[in-house]
Amino acid sequence: xxxxxxxxxxxxxxxxxxxxxxxxxxxxxxxxxxxxxxxxxxxxxxxxxxxxxxxxxxxxxxxxxxxxxxxxxxxxxxxxxxxxxxxxxxxxxxxxxxxxxxxxxxxxxxxxxxxxxxxxxxxxxxxxxxxxxxxxxxxxxxxxxxxxxxxxxxxxxxxxxxxxxxxxxxxxxxxxxxxxxxxxxxxxxxxxxxxxxxxxxxxxxxxxxxxxxxxxxxxxxxxxxxxxxxxxxxxxxxxxxxxxxxxxxxxxxxxxxxxxxxxxxxxxxxxxxxxxxxxxxxxxxxxxxxxxxxxxxxxxxxxxxxxxxxxxxxxxxxxxxxxxxxxxxxxxxxxxxxxxxxxxxxxxxxxxxxxxxxxxxxxxxxxxxxxxxxxxxxxxxxxxxxxxxxxxxxxxxxxxxxxxxxxxxxxxxxxxxxxxxxxxxxxxxxxxxxxxxxxxxxxxxxxxxxxxxxxxxxxxxxxxxxxxxxxxxxxxxxxxxxxxx
Numbered sequence: 001x002x003x004x005x006x007x008x009x010x011x012x013x014x015x016x017x018x019x020x021x022x023x024x025x026x027x028x029x030x031x032x033x034x035x036x037x038x039x040x041x042x043x044x045x046x047x048x049x050x051x052x053x054x055x056x057x058x059x060x061x062x063x064x065x066x067x068x069x070x071x072x073x074x075x076x077x078x079x080x081x082x083x084x085x086x087x088x089x090x091x092x093x094x095x096x097x098x099x100x101x102x103x104x105x106x107x108x109x110x111x112x113x114x115x116x117x118x119x120x121x122x123x124x125x126x127x128x129x130x131x132x133x134x135x136x137x138x139x140x141x142x143x144x145x146x147x148x149x150x151x152x153x154x155x156x157x158x159x160x161x162x163x164x165x166x167x168x169x170x171x172x173x174x175x176x177x178x179x180x181x182x183x184x185x186x187x188x189x190x191x192x193x194x195x196x197x198x199x200x201x202x203x204x205x206x207x208x209x210x211x212x213x214x215x216x217x218x219x220x221x222x223x224x225x226x227x228x229x230x231x232x233x234x235x236x237x238x239x240x241x242x243x244x245x246x247x248x249x250x251x252x253x254x255x256x257x258x259x260x261x262x263x264x265x266x267x268x269x270x271x272x273x274x275x276x277x278x279x280x281x282x283x284x285x286x287x288x289x290x291x292x293x294x295x296x297x298x299x300x301x302x303x304x305x306x307x308x309x310x311x312x313x314x315x316x317x318x319x320x321x322x323x324x325x326x327x328x329x330x331x332x333x334x335x336x337x338x339x340x341x342x343x344x345x346x347x348x349x350x351x352x353x354x355x356x357x358x359x360x361x362x363x364x365x366x367x368x369x370x371x372x373x374x375x376x377x378x379x380x381x382x383x384x385x386x387x388x389x390x391x392x393x394x395x396x397x398x399x400x401x402x403x404x405x406x407x408x409x410x411x412x413x414x415x416x417x418x419x420x421x422x423x424x425x426x427x428x429x430x431x432x433x434x435x436x437x438x439x440x441x442x443x444x445x446x447x448x449x450x451x452x453x454x455x456x457x458x459x460x461x462x463x464x465x466x467x468x469x470x471x472x473x474x475x476x477x478x479x480x481x482x483x484x485x
């Protein structure tokens with residue numbers, strides 16, 4: 001394919017993507033395929049001779065689309081949103097076109113510098129304390145990671161390195177292995193599984209701190225486990241606070257937890273993967289109060305801020321904590337500006353070496369929507385979640401299981417877990433809408449997340465009527481079967 005053909009095919013592909021997104025609600029939200037559907041549809045080996053673009057293009061609808069779950073459909077209410085917008089898609093095209101691998105400043109100065117400035121823009125939008133911003137000569141700063149899981153892992157590994165060095169300087173008789181054996185990380189019993197996974201990769205113990213009846217961790221619960229562990233000779237070193245938990249979007253009590261972590265010399269990382277985007281709205285910013293006590297903070301613009309995956313924003317108060325943990329300088333990666341103090345080499349802030357020019361997406365979206373446009377997007381989603389909550393509350397067969405703060409509603413039929421499992425199965429088997437469940441304590445609960453950029457009040461009404469009708473049908477057969485027994 002030469003440049004002339006690329007111009008033609010590029011326009012065709014843009015048309016195809018625009019049509020796909022514009023007409024997405026006509027497609028069934030969840031595919032009909034079984035595992036292994038794809039292999040029989042394609043050749044066993046790569047072709048020896050080149051094929052035409054037409055041949056490849058035809059296979060998109062034939063082979064790929066039948067197996068796609070349509071995350072941007074207004075009938076998709078599962079997980080949390082995956083952001084998408086046309087400015088971000090255009091920026092991703094440019095990113096692919098430039099095709100740099102921005103591991104250091106010299107590897108592409110614009111790639112590094114735009115990221116630093118965009119993370120300052122974003123940090124100011126959520127009103128982060130000054131220490132988290134790079135500015136002209138700050139100690140902190142932001143970086144784009146691939147996902148919140150990566151950000152949590154990076155924070156935990158940096159905290160581990162920091163505490164090991166500290167303990168070694170105070171107690172030189174202890175080996176690194178002995179210290180590692182005593183280290184403990186903590187997170188809520190509602191925290192995402194990626195926090196436990198970070199501890200697994202970091203080879204440290206992790207303990208769940210019990211959440212209260214609002215599914216939040218409060219200061220006294222953390223203090224209790226810390227006191228027990230310190231008495232047993234363990235070394236608490238890391239706490240991951242969650243703002244907007246995955247099961248029900250609950251918020252750990254930062255204003256209670258932060259001072260404890262600071263006093264006990266524990267690194268506090270905040271995972272606000274989903275909820276963080278809402279903090280650009282002044283009326284939701286209070287949910288982030290207490291961030292001033294944190295060492296690192298992370299949220300995903302690729303969930304709720306119209307920036308396509310992947311773009312997970314992470315800030316640290318002291319970037320030397322990260323670079324101190326991950327810095328290696330082989331000659332082939334060195335460049336003559338690195339010691340000037342003026343440049344950031346982002347390879348020291350992350351697990352991989354290579355990185356894409358992801359800040360272009362932020363730059364395009366922040367400029368073409370403006371803060372006001374993004375705030376309106378967030379507010380609309382939250383209005384729609386309260387609309388759904390209101391519909392649920394009007395039906396006495398159902399109950400709401402957790403406070404609706406942002407764009408997630410947790411609900412269930414009053415009755416057994418088996419009944420609710422059957423309801424979810426009938427919803428997802430019908431494939432008109434798509435939901436996933438969670439467990440809240442011993443209850444099986446359905447999660448209804450407002451996801452698509454194009455979702456409207458009519459889709460919410462349709463979803464509720466559909467769920468309500470399936471519940472009516474289910475309860476009839478349920479009662480008949482139970483009478484027969």
